[in-house]
Structures are given as C-alpha cells and as structure tokens.
Amino acid sequence: MNEKTTLYHCTADAFHCDFNHEFRIGDLGNAMLNAADMHSTERRFGMTYLNTLNKTWVLSRLAIEMEEIPQEHAHFVIETWVENAMKYFTKRNWDILSEDSSKVYGHGKSIWAMIDLSTREPQDIFAVNEGTITEYVYPEKSCPIADVSRVKTPAMTEYTEFVVKYSDVDVNGHCNSMKYIDHVLDTFSLEHYKQQQLHRLEIAYVAESYCGDTIRIYHLQDETGEHFFRLAKQAGEEETELCRLRITFKNKQ
Amino acid sequence: MNEKTTLYHCTADAFHCDFNHEFRIGDLGNAMLNAADMHSTERRFGMTYLNTLNKTWVLSRLAIEMEEIPQEHAHFVIETWVENAMKYFTKRNWDILSEDSSKVYGHGKSIWAMIDLSTREPQDIFAVNEGTITEYVYPEKSCPIADVSRVKTPAMTEYTEFVVKYSDVDVNGHCNSMKYIDHVLDTFSLEHYKQQQLHRLEIAYVAESYCGDTIRIYHLQDETGEHFFRLAKQAGEEETELCRLRITFKNKQ
Structure with missing residues (x-):
C-alpha cells in the first residue's frame, strides 16, 4: 500500500x-x-x-x-x-x-x-x-484479470420481474448498482449455490431506475454454460434497457 | 466497556x-x-x-x-x-x-x-x-427503553406479498430475521421516509420460512398512527404465522 x-x-x-x-x-x-x-x-x-x-x-x-x-x-x-x-x-x-x-x-x-x-x-x-x-493515478499496479467489456448479450425472451423498493435505493436516489446484481443472483436456486461458486461477473450499466419501477430480468444460459442477463424497465409498451450482465460459475470444491 | x-x-x-x-x-x-x-x-x-x-x-x-x-x-x-x-x-x-x-x-x-x-x-x-x-451476565447495566413485548396485533386483511430468495437466507438456512424487517420497511414509500424517521420497532418471531416460500405482509395503521404487521406463509389454503411487528415513526427534524 x-x-x-x-x-x-x-x-x-x-x-x-x-x-x-x-x-x-x-x-x-x-x-x-x-x-x-x-x-x-x-x-x-x-x-x-x-x-x-x-x-x-x-x-x-x-x-x-x-x-x-x-x-x-x-x-x-x-x-x-x-x-x-x-x-x-x-x-x-x-x-x-x-x-x-x-x-x-x-x-x-x-x-x-x-x-x-x-x-x-x-x-x-x-x-x-x-x-x-x-x-x-497508479497504472504501474497490475490487476491480473481480463478487462471489463461492454457486455454483449444474445437475444433473450424469458424473464422474471421485480419492483424497485426503498431498500434498493441508495444515496444517489436511484436503484443501487449492486442491487441489480443481488436481484440477478436471486434468480438462482439454493441448489445451484450448493454446487456452484461465482467465478466472474461483468455488468455494463446503461440507464437508471427509480423506486416503484418494475424491472424485467431477461435470462439465457448459452451452450458453454455462461449466463447472460439483460435488465429493462417497463413503461407501458416501451422498454428501457438498464444494464447487461455476463456471469460464469465454477464447481465448488 | x-x-x-x-x-x-x-x-x-x-x-x-x-x-x-x-x-x-x-x-x-x-x-x-x-x-x-x-x-x-x-x-x-x-x-x-x-x-x-x-x-x-x-x-x-x-x-x-x-x-x-x-x-x-x-x-x-x-x-x-x-x-x-x-x-x-x-x-x-x-x-x-x-x-x-x-x-x-x-x-x-x-x-x-x-x-x-x-x-x-x-x-x-x-x-x-x-x-x-x-x-x-450483566444485569447492572441499564438499557433505558421499554421491554420487548409479545407484540399483539389487531385483525388485518390487507396484505402485500414477497417470495423468499437466495439473498434473504442466512447462515442458519432460513429467512434472516432482519430481512423480514427489510421487507416490511420496503412497504413504505420514499415520500414516507422523506418525512418520517423510525422511532421504535418491535418484532416477535413465531416460525421460520425458507427459500421459495411466499410470504404475506398484513398491515394496519391504527388511529394513533402506530403500524402493525403480521407476516405469514402460504401453503395452499393454510397460513402459518411467522412474525408480528409494531412500528412507530416520528417526524424528521
């Protein structure tokens, strides 16, 4: 240090x-x-x-x-x-x-x-x-993981939903960045977490959401086992993309 | 100390x-x-x-x-x-x-x-x-608030619901005691929290709930302004009481 x-x-x-x-x-x-x-x-x-x-x-x-x-x-x-x-x-x-x-x-x-x-x-x-x-600024100090990408996601149609509540909102007045991750990780079962440990998580933020917004969590697991998520808020027929995630798990030891 | x-x-x-x-x-x-x-x-x-x-x-x-x-x-x-x-x-x-x-x-x-x-x-x-x-054991040290009661609640019919997820479950394998409080506090709007600060909260626990359980949060505010909550899990027509809460707020200064 x-x-x-x-x-x-x-x-x-x-x-x-x-x-x-x-x-x-x-x-x-x-x-x-x-x-x-x-x-x-x-x-x-x-x-x-x-x-x-x-x-x-x-x-x-x-x-x-x-x-x-x-x-x-x-x-x-x-x-x-x-x-x-x-x-x-x-x-x-x-x-x-x-x-x-x-x-x-x-x-x-x-x-x-x-x-x-x-x-x-x-x-x-x-x-x-x-x-x-x-x-x-400290460019000399290395950080030995791959850079964070823009997170491209495939087309997805299956989703679950949640509503942004008081406890999701942080000092900035909108849904907290980590709360999107919490809600995404909550889509997996306890059975999943008994066997798998999070290995890498990437998230790209696009827009903000607010208390009362209904958020769709689109999800797709591809043939390599990688999980993709796209979160979007609904306003009538319109959909605003909020963030995109890519998550890989590894077997627990 | x-x-x-x-x-x-x-x-x-x-x-x-x-x-x-x-x-x-x-x-x-x-x-x-x-x-x-x-x-x-x-x-x-x-x-x-x-x-x-x-x-x-x-x-x-x-x-x-x-x-x-x-x-x-x-x-x-x-x-x-x-x-x-x-x-x-x-x-x-x-x-x-x-x-x-x-x-x-x-x-x-x-x-x-x-x-x-x-x-x-x-x-x-x-x-x-x-x-x-x-x-x-240290009975000599005083704690100057009223004792925690059994929390008696009036009859209530209005409710909202939530489903217990991975992030609600703690090291004991069931829904975390504080998460019930989080979900109850989430039933109030941001507008409420702009004007009111939590003053006293009492909770009495009756039974445990598990990941996947659907929980009803019954709520009633009485004529004195006090808020009562009763949380119960559903299994078909049956309802198991999980906990009862009594909450008072005070105006923010």
Missing part, C-alpha cells in the same frame, strides 16, 4: 454470509463501492464533495472475478486504486486479499463517469480540483 | 445509507446481530461453536428504539451484553453510540432461545460449557 491506494478492512461477519457460510457477493460488491468511496473521499474527489459541485460519480462497467469466497468470520482487505483517468472516464481496480496478503480472494475492474446531477451529462473530470486526481 | 460487553465498530459507509444519507435500519439490525455473534463467539457460546453441538441461537423477540439515525460517513459503535440468562432464554441488549460515547443513537433489547438443529426443540442453555454463560 502507498498513498495511491486505500485499504478497506472487512470481516465476513455471520450475518453477511449466505447459507454456505460464505461472504455474500452483493455485500462484497457493496464493500468494493464503499472502499472506492473511502479512497476518493480521502483524496477529495468523493461523492460527498462532488455533490457540493452538483456532480457525482456513476459506475459505468464493473467486473468481479473470484478465486475463492471469504468464509464466515474471515478477516480480509479490499485494496483499491485508480489505474487511469481520462477526461470523461476513470478506471478503478480492486484486490480482495486475506488480511496478511498471503491469499488472493479475487479482483475487480471498473469504469466510472462523472456526471452533472441536474443534466446527467458527462463532466470533465480534470475540471474538478484542477485535475489533482492525476496525482493518484 | 468491561469483559462482559463487546464493542462492535461501524461506519455509515455511503453504500450502507438510504437516499436520505442515513444508515439503513436493515443494515443496523444486521450489525446488531453481528455484534451479538462476535460477543457470544468471543465467550465460546457463539453459533459456530453451538453448531458443533448441533445447536444454535434463535432470535425470539427484538426491540430497536432510535433517537437519531447515524448519518453518512459517521463512525459509531454498538455495545452489546447479556442482561440475564435463564434455562431456556437469554436477554441481550445493545447501546448504539457515537464513537466517543457522547451521543446516544439508540438502544436494542432482545430475547433468544437455544434450539437443537435437528428437533428445533428448546435446549437447556446452562448445559453448554457447564453454564459459563452466567459469568458474562
């Missing part, structure tokens, strides 16, 4: 674990977002500061790849840093490690945009704090 | 907060359960140890009363201790305080039973570790 990275300490407390006594992926994703917020807040480009400028960060794409899931009561750390900053996008990565760094649980990669809170238009990242974000 | 209490440190990280930038009650309840698990694990009567004896703790009743909700980025602590231990029940309390103890956010009271994992029958608490739990 150096001044360019932040270490966020986690414990796989009992009630953050699933029935397998493994840390829940939704909680892991949330912890990664919290680590990102802590990292950016400490360097004065966090959401709370951006809100005073009528701006915020939005997550554009995210990949999480897990070798192993932290078990109940495990202490672990999430290290996060900014790999690159461009005018309209930053790349942020994460390492998920045991507390003594001897074990790698997994990694994450992501792309973020900065938007104006009123117009929702992309903002020039370097215009904030005279571009001091560049002082924290 | 002395050897009879455990301090569990929390931060109201951005993504544990609701759209009001306040720590989510569901996450607070979960943190209280995690503090309880840490306290009991440190003293060798935690769930993980009990599981080796084919036993576990089940939450029978819980009350949470909040003066104020921790705001985004606040550091706070949850102190927990056992007020009393009887043959079949223990009473556990919580204080929710600012990190320097100068501010009281709220308190919690609860009643727990120990059950056999196979028969689900109540077990003699003093039979575990030769009753050493009594060394940690």
